[in-house]
Amino acid sequence: MRAVTFPPQGEGSTERAARPFDALGKTYEDTYARLPEQLAAIDWLLGRLPERAQVMDIGSGTGRPTADLIAAAGHSVTGYDVSQTMVELARAQVPGAHFALADVRALPDTPAQWDAITAFFPLLQMPRADLDATLTRIANWLTPGGLFVFATVPFDAEDTEIEWMGHTIRATSYPAEDYGRLLRAAGLEVVREQLSVFHPDFPGMGPEEHLFLYARKPGGGAAPAHALTGPYPLPASYRGPHELSQQGWLGMEARFERHDVQPVVEALASNDRVADVGGGTGAVVRAIAAQLGSCTTVEPHAMRVEGMRTLSSSGVTVLPGRAEQLPLADGSVDAAVATWMLHYTDDPAAAVTEMARVVDTTHPEAKVVLVQGSPDNELIGLWNRICAPLTGERPDHQGYLLTLAARTLAEHGFQDIALHPVAVRVVFPEPGPRAKAEAAASALADFWHTGHVRHDELRVALLPALHEHFATGTDQFNDNGVMLVARPRRGQ
Numbered sequence: 001m002r003a004v005t006f007p008p009q010g011e012g013s014t015e016r017a018a019r020p021f022d023a024l025g026k027t028y029e030d031t032y033a034r035l036p037e038q039l040a041a042i043d044w045l046l047g048r049l050p051e052r053a054q055v056m057d058i059g060s061g062t063g064r065p066t067a068d069l070i071a072a073a074g075h076s077v078t079g080y081d082v083s084q085t086m087v088e089l090a091r092a093q094v095p096g097a098h099f100a101l102a103d104v105r106a107l108p109d110t111p112a113q114w115d116a117i118t119a120f121f122p123l124l125q126m127p128r129a130d131l132d133a134t135l136t137r138i139a140n141w142l143t144p145g146g147l148f149v150f151a152t153v154p155f156d157a158e159d160t161e162i163e164w165m166g167h168t169i170r171a172t173s174y175p176a177e178d179y180g181r182l183l184r185a186a187g188l189e190v191v192r193e194q195l196s197v198f199h200p201d202f203p204g205m206g207p208e209e210h211l212f213l214y215a216r217k218p219g220g221g222a223a224p225a226h227a228l229t230g231p232y233p234l235p236a237s238y239r240g241p242h243e244l245s246q247q248g249w250l251g252m253e254a255r256f257e258r259h260d261v262q263p264v265v266e267a268l269a270s271n272d273r274v275a276d277v278g279g280g281t282g283a284v285v286r287a288i289a290a291q292l293g294s295c296t297t298v299e300p301h302a303m304r305v306e307g308m309r310t311l312s313s314s315g316v317t318v319l320p321g322r323a324e325q326l327p328l329a330d331g332s333v334d335a336a337v338a339t340w341m342l343h344y345t346d347d348p349a350a351a352v353t354e355m356a357r358v359v360d361t362t363h364p365e366a367k368v369v370l371v372q373g374s375p376d377n378e379l380i381g382l383w384n385r386i387c388a389p390l391t392g393e394r395p396d397h398q399g400y401l402l403t404l405a406a407r408t409l410a411e412h413g414f415q416d417i418a419l420h421p422v423a424v425r426v427v428f429p430e431p432g433p434r435a436k437a438e439a440a441a442s443a444l445a446d447f448w449h450t451g452h453v454r455h456d457e458l459r460v461a462l463l464p465a466l467h468e469h470f471a472t473g474t475d476q477f478n479d480n481g482v483m484l485v486a487r488p489r490r491g492q
Contacts, residue, residue: 054116145219191214374421380396
C-alpha cells in the first residue's frame with residue numbers, strides 16, 4: 001500500500017498521511033518492491049512505450065522498482081510522493097529520474113502531457129470523491145494512446161481505520177468490480193484486470209488482495225512508432241523473401257546462443273494449444289512442448305518436416321504447409337507463434353492474417369507471438385552493407401515486418417500489442433581475428449547465399465569487415481531480435 005494523502009481536513013493531514021512511510025523508509029521497499037504482478041505490469045508498460053517516453057509515477061516511494069526500471073529503459077520519469085523520506089531515498093537510489101514532494105491532488109492540470117502514468121497503491125488514503133476526481137484527471141493528463149497502470153487493495157469501505165505495517169491509518173477503496181467502471185467513466189479503455197493475493201513478509205500482517213488494471217486512452221495509432229521497429233523512415237513495401245538454405249542453417253546452428261526461446265516459452269506459459277509456424281530446427285517447438293506437453297508446428301520444407309518427425313515422442317505434431325495457408329481450422333489453437341519466419345514468406349501480411357485466423361480469440365490467454373530482428377542486429381547490418389549491393393537486392397528491414405505484423409494483427413482484433421527486446425548471439429570461438437573472420441565469412445556466405453552465382457565473391461567481400469570486427473577482441477556478433485506479443489483487447 002502507498003499513501004498519497006487525504007484531502008486537507010485540517011492542519012497536518014498530509015503530514016499524518018506521510019508519517020507511516022517516513023517511519024518505514026527502506027522497510028517498505030523490502031516488503032513490497034518485488035511484487036510479481038507489479039513487475040509484470042511494468043514489463044507490459046515497457047513493451048508499449050514510445051522512445052524516450054514521458055512517464056509520471058504517482059506514489060513513487062523509494063523509486064524501486066517502478067521509476068528505476070522505467071528510467072533504466074531510457075524514459076523520462078517524474079515521481080511524486082508525500083513522504084519526504086521516500087523522496088530522499090528515491091533521489092539517492094534512482095538518480096536517472098526526477099522526484100518531488102507533492103500531493104497528486106495539488107498537481108497542476110497538464111492535458112495530454114504524459115505518455116504513461118503509473119499508480120501502484122497510491123490512492124488508498126483519500127475519500128471516494130477525490131479518488132474519482134483523481135482518476136478523471138489522470139485520464140486528462142495522458143496523451144492520446146497514453147497508458148495507465150494502476151494497482152490498489154479492493155474493499156467496500158470509506159475512511160476505515162486499519163492496522164498496516166505497525167501503523168494505524170485510515171483507508172478508502174471500492175469493490176474490485178467497480179474500478180473498471182471508474183476508469184471507463186474517466187474515458188479510458190480497460191485492457192486488463194487482474195486480482196491476486198500477496199502475503200507480506202512483515203510481522204503481524206496477513207494476506208492482502210491486490211487489483212491491477214492496465215488501461216489506455218483512446219486515440220493514437222494501433223502500432224505507433226517504436227524504437228524497436230526502426231530505423232525510420234520505414235520502406236514503402238516488402239523487399240521480398242530471403243532464400244532459406246538447409247545447408248546454411250546446419251552450418252550456423254551450433255554457433256547460435258539463443259536467449260529468445262525462453263521469453264517465447266514464458267509468454268505461452270498459460271496457453272494449452274499452441275501452433276508454431278515455420279518449425280525450423282525445432283528448438284522453439286521442443287521448448288514449448290517440454291513446458292505444455294504438446295505443440296503443433298507447420299513447416300514448408302520437406303526435409304525439415306521429415307527431420308522433425310523424431311520429435312513426435314516429445315509431443316510435437318509436424319504438419320507440412322505454408323505460412324500463408326495454414327492447414328489448421330479457424331480458432332483451433334489459443335496461441336500462434338513464429339520466430340524468425342516472416343522474412344522467408346512471399347506474403348508476410350497473409351501469413352500474419354492466417355495466424356490470427358487460427359487463434360481462438362475467446363480464450364482468456366489468446367495471443368500471437370512473433371520474433372524478428374531488432375534495429376541493432378549486427379548481422380542484418382552486415383548483410384545490408386556488404387551483401388545487398390553485390391546481389392542487387394533491396395536492404396532488409398525487420399522493423400517494417402514488425403510494423404506490418406502489428407497493423408495486420410490490430411485489424412484482426414489483436415490490438416493489445418507489446419514489443420520486447422530479446423538477445424541472440426552468434427559465436428566464433430576460433431583462435432585469433434583472422435581465423436574467426438575466415439570461419440565467419442564461410443558460415444555467413446553459406447547461411448545467406450548457398451548456391452548463389454556470386455557466393456565466393458560474397459565470402460571474400462565479407463572478410464575485411466569481419467576481420468575488423470574480431471580485431472576488437474570479441475568472438476561474437478549480436479543477432480538480436482524483437483518479440484512481439486499481440487492479444488485481443490479486453491474490457492471494452
